[in-house]
Amino acid sequence: MTASTEHVGQKARAVSIWAIRRVVQELVAHALLIPISIVLLFPLVWLISTSLKCHTEIFKFPPQLIPNPVCWSNYPEALTVYPFDLYFRNSMIYCVGIVIGQVLVSTFVGYGFARLRFPGRDVLFWLVLLRMMLPATVTMVPSYVMFAKMKWINTFLPLIVPGWLPGLNSASFYIFLCRQFFMGIPLELDDAAKIDGAGFVRMWWQMMLPLSKPVVATVTVFSFIIHWNDFQGPLLYLQRQNLRPMALALQAFGDAFGPESTSSEWQWLMAASTAFVVPMLVMFFAGQRYFLRGISTSGLAGR
């Protein structure tokens, strides 16, 4: 009787020590993570803060974090000094055009590598991985020459077509992700579909794609972010001003109103930059919950 109560008391004490330790650990973790988070968020906050300051407030010392007064007019002003609606549309054409292609084609190719047996498959898959490591810089000049000869300069074709025929380094990574994901889907499903008489293309379209939301979302978000960001491609192939995507336009805007210009309008520059960032934030928050799952199935952890 006494022995048993003693035992229970011991156990309770152990639990409470364990609980206290756990609470202390949590507090230490938050004490570390909160300041780091503030530092990490600061640039973004500073960007938005500056974008809402009036011209005279920009150069005030000491700098203020909260704009007072708030100059909402920076946004309509900055976005009409240059025709950013046009540039936004150009970015969208480029991104939507290539993202659809990359998602379709990397799941398609990934399906072939993951689910079908054919001679030379493993060697060819090594080629996919090797492709990921080849520096795109080598093909910069000849690709430009080729597209120039094809009269594709100043069209979106040199930017979009390589997405539909996976000719980009990133495409290899997506094929890899898709293959790994598909390999994790039970093979019995294929057999059931085969008995059903479904063709392989239908199997990819009607069975694999609906089951693959995490990897499809991961590829979509990655691809969208990379191409919304892309500077080098449009710089080479879209030389006409009215074809510029946001990235190029923002750089030109920086030339006109940035540090070296006679009319520094930082609040405009920051407003335009914010407008450029917002679609990325939307994309990120929309795809966030799939991210980790899409990647963790890839087996990069050596499993």
Next chain:
Amino acid sequence: MSVVTDKLSRRWSLRAKEAAAGYFFILPFLIGFLWFTAIPMGVALYISFTEYNIVQPPEWVGVHHFVRLFEDTRLRKALANTSFYAGLSVPLYLATSFLAALAMNSKIKGIRIYRTIFYLPSVIPAVANVMLWLWIFNPQWGIANFLLGLVGIEGQKWFLDPNLSKPCLIAMGLWGIGPTMVIYLAGLQGVPPELYEAAEIDGAGPWGRFLHVTIPMMSSVTFFNLIMGIINAFQVFALAFVLIETGAGGTATAGAAGVQDSLLFYVYYLYQRGFQYQQMGYASAMGWLLLLIILVLTVIQFKLAGSWVYYEAARGA
């Protein structure tokens, strides 16, 4: 007899059908590989032996460009800058993203919010990011100098200081480690819990478990991140371009990349030679030189990998 052959041939035809379908599925990759990689690489090699400006037909000059590569002082500068950038940034980003992933893998309250915060700065596009940091590092009005002033340190010229421009660039990259962190995090979550339990039974404390389970299990992820990190660092372009062209480089002399060429990175220089000076032959030779450099670095890493990268498959065998 005929039933057996019938069955065999049916099975064979199923196999053949599957193989044909397999090639059909990977066909886009093969076409893309030939069209956008293999053939352009061959063409680049050819152009690198010629004088070529797109307008006139290429003129064969033999190894002329490759000889000039070794005499080009700006190329040497570009290689030095790029190596400096890669050598410092890659280990720094790997270490910080690994540490961040470890923190993000803990089970404390609000971890999902932290994960979002740690990833968020990475989605800022490069061009917007440069604008933002140009503003933060503005020598006159930037908040960086204001903060230094608070602790009594004299204001710096940051991107306009040839000694600070690259470290500044590397520092701002710390806000962009999100994708690498996520790859590490996915790796950490993939470590089988049995391994930790087994280590605990063997008497390993938290530090011992970290050293003998986490580190070896993460070595293949580190290897992947290291290889891709170096390849990407050697090809840094957009950041340099926007920094230089937006004028933060304080381009006193036309064509210089930042003060005293301190931001002259390899691919920017290649772009200059090829697309601003129309020297496609020389630019192609530079492209191939970069390929060889990256190839050598990658092969060295694969050779070294045997001694520190741990693969589970190898253990199973």
